[in-house]
Amino acid sequence: MSTLGSRLLRTTIIGKDTPIHKLDPRTKFLYFFWISLLGYIFYDFVLTFIFLVVNLLLAVVGKVVRRILLTILVIIVPWIAIAAPILSLPLGFPWNETIIYRINLFGMELPVYQEGLGWAITWPLRIAVTISAALLFMLTTKLGEIIALFFKLRLPFRALYMIAAALQFIPLLADEVGTIYQAQLSRGLKTKASIVRRVFNFLALGIPLTLSAISKVQIRAIALESRGFSAPVEKTLMYELRFKSVDYVFFAAIIFFTGVLAYIYITMGYSPIVRLRYLFG
Amino acid sequence: MAQRKVVPTGAKILAVVMVPMVAALNYVGGVLVELTKAPIWGDTWATILGTLISGFWVGAVGGFLYNIIMALTVWGLPAWVWGTANVLIAIITWFFIKMGWTDLKKPITIVMAVIFYGLLYPIYTTGLSIALFGGGPLWKPIPAAIYAATLASTGNFWLANYVQAISTEIPDKVISFVIALIIASRVPRRFVLGMRREEEVVAGGS
Amino acid sequence: MGEDSVVIRFENFSYSYPDTPNVLVDINLKVEKGEALGIIGPNGAGKSTLCKAMNGLVPHFYGGYINGRVIVAGMDTLEHTVAELSTKVGLVFQEPENQLSGLALTVEEEVGFGLAMLGYPREEIKDRVREALEKVGLSGLEERSPFELSGGQQQRLAIATVLAMKPEIIVLDEPVSLLDPIGKREVFEAVKELKKTGSTLVIAEHEIEELAYIADRVIALNEGRIVMEGEVDQVLADVEGLRKITVEAPSVAQLTHILRERAGLEVNHYPIRLEEAVKLYEEVLRK
Secondary structure (H helix, E strand, O other), X not given: OHHHHHHHHHHHOOOOXXXXXXXXXXXXXXXXXHHHHHHHHOOOHHHHHHHHHXXXXXXXXXXXXXXXXXXHHHHHHHHHHHHHHHHHOOOOOXXXXXXXXXXXXXXXXXXXXXXXXXXXXXXXXXXXXXXXXXXXXHHHOOHHHHHHHHHHOOOOHHHHHHHHHHHHHHHHHHHHHHHHHHHHHHOOOOOOOOHHHHHHXXXXXXXXXXXXHHHHHHHHHHHHHHOOOOOOOOOOOOOOOXXXXXXXXXXXXXXXXXXXXXXXXHHHOOOOOOOOHHHHO | OOOEEEOOOHHHHXXXXXXXXXXXXXXXXXXXXXXXXXXXXXXXXXXXXXXXHHOHXXXXXXXXXXXXXXXXXXXXXXXXXHHHHHHHHHHHHHHHHHHOOOOOOOHHHHHHHHHHHHHHHHHHHHHHHHHHHOOOOOOOHHHHHHHHHHHHHHOOHHHHHHHHHHHHHHHHHHHHHHHHHHHHHHOOHHHHHXXXXXXXXXXXHO | OOHHHEEEXXXXXXXXXXXXXXXXXXEEEEEEOOOEEEEEOOOOOOHHHHHHHHOOHHHHOOOEEEEEEEEEXXXXXXXXXXXXXXXXXXXXXXXXXXXXXXXXXXXXXHHHHHHHHOOOOHHHXXXXXXXXXXXXXXXXXXXXXXXXXXXXXXXXXXXXXXXXXXXXXXXXXXXXXXXXXXXXXXXXXXXXXXXXXXXXXXXXXOOHHHHHHHXXXXXXXXXXXXXXXXXXXXXXXXXXXXXXXXXXXXXXXXXXXXXXXXXOOOOOOXXXXXXXXXXXXXXXXXX
16 A cells, blocks of 8 residues: 555656646645545445545546546455455344345355444445545645645644655655665565565665665755754745635535535434434444 | 853754654555565554654654655545554653663563553554444454454454454564664664754663 | 955864764864865865854754854854854755755755745745856756756755855865766866856865866865865875875876876976876976
């Protein structure tokens, strides 16, 4: 997952010119926050699935849907595949009581429960909503915009630096790992080995990586200090942010659907379709 | 003119740069695991390492930041809460330094690592994983089987999740801790000194 | 020359890192405005520390123990922070990649970083960035990522980041030691351009042949002490003196020295640059 992550970080730099890319990062961040929150407020696989579809549609507009779909499938499908059979059968989930189906397994007739099955489908969907929302934001927003966003959100400058530097160190270190790995391979590192050997292999890569990382930290700190990083003044931001009309359209939509969903919540509760009683205690 | 002692200002900015480095090391830990097939997740070793060589705050904030980055890039918003688990790892590591349980030659180090990282820490993460991800079986066959077996024999959802968690956390955290201790012992002293002068580091027992 | 033309003054300056004593001992040194000072010496002689003492990193960043004082552009480095000194002294380091801020995404932002840290208005930053990039020959690369540049370009970028601050003194700490030959040439060309515009330069360097073209005056450090000091033609021609501190003189000076020792060549002064050597040997051959 981390290699995927570092690949994602690398590609975020490449800007495309879609309506989603053109949105102000503040708008996109608000949406990311809003939809992730909705995913957690409602416990309902139909509604949650709709949230996911909305995310994916926006991803289609932003031309990043392939990557997001792939990530979700890798995480969600095996999860549902393992969780659903265990949770929906009699002993897999303590709150099982509503039988919705009976299946025949090895000559035994087993009941399938709504509670366990609902849990095993809704939770992965919830996570899919939050993951797709995060990816939609990261894949369509340039690092400079993210820095500008946090700057506007009045994040302390040190914290802002830490986030930006981490995003920048990751691909740098990932490259370094590649180099160290090649070097160690040529010095006889064996990848097919016992568990203990594999821990030593981790050290063989981890030690040079750490030493190089620490020396980078030293040099970077000295460079920053020499360039006035610690000066106790308000920093200037090189990046300008401005709301455009498309941002206002987006805000309007968010407000409208917040209203609609609030109505659903009040009239039907947070689990409008499944209504699992155990969650009420 | 008399000799004057100057108080360094560098430690502060070193910490500011070390924090994102800890986060990045945690992140590429996943790449290391992929390459070496080491039996860990690879996402907390740098938190432990950062605490060992740069002190509690760097380890804790770096570990927390790692989860923020993960939440923003891959895992989705709620995952930031895992950052608190990484802070807990830094707290445990800091406690180990205080207690002197950082000498790999002493059996107590491993015993305490199993107890603190392996048994106590998962109490917190089990709660988190149920609240955030609904709990239930992990999407790996062996822990999932352990979950199913525990639930079948006890009928206790929480216990099943906890037993499943310790089955992965004991090897992961204890091995990560040992790895971090070994790496910390290889870091030249001047780097360690440069970052935390106020407390002596006892990493690696050397 | 008057005292007001002195921009760097070390007075009986000694310094010890918290864990390494006597890295610099009894340094007395003056650098005049518009002068180019070369610093040579073996590894571990204290060249880097001396450079860092000029912008306050020594002693502030590392802490430690000092004697005497350093006055840069009229400011006692002990009494001012590194940030305050950053508009007076610009320091360029060895490593091209790691001295980048890490926060800037484009060449333009990188050059403007220092000014942004000091809170300069955006318009002024843009103007100064343009000017600085022109001076090092990187105009047209404003929108590129600093990490996409070659080593030589990155090092020139580092020089531009310093120029944008309009410092009174530019200190270069072995700026080419990690570059390939093309990168080295690019950086030296940029440094020579700076010299032409009358900037005050301090350059610690192993590439002694190049230093012969850049420096007006040279000091040699050994074990933290200044052991040689003088005009560039005098210090770099002192083949024996340099050898004592394991520094190789320019090869034309060495050649002339050997010819004098072994073949009785009659010269009163050793050349340190190729052109001078050519001229000298033309005369010798004509005789």
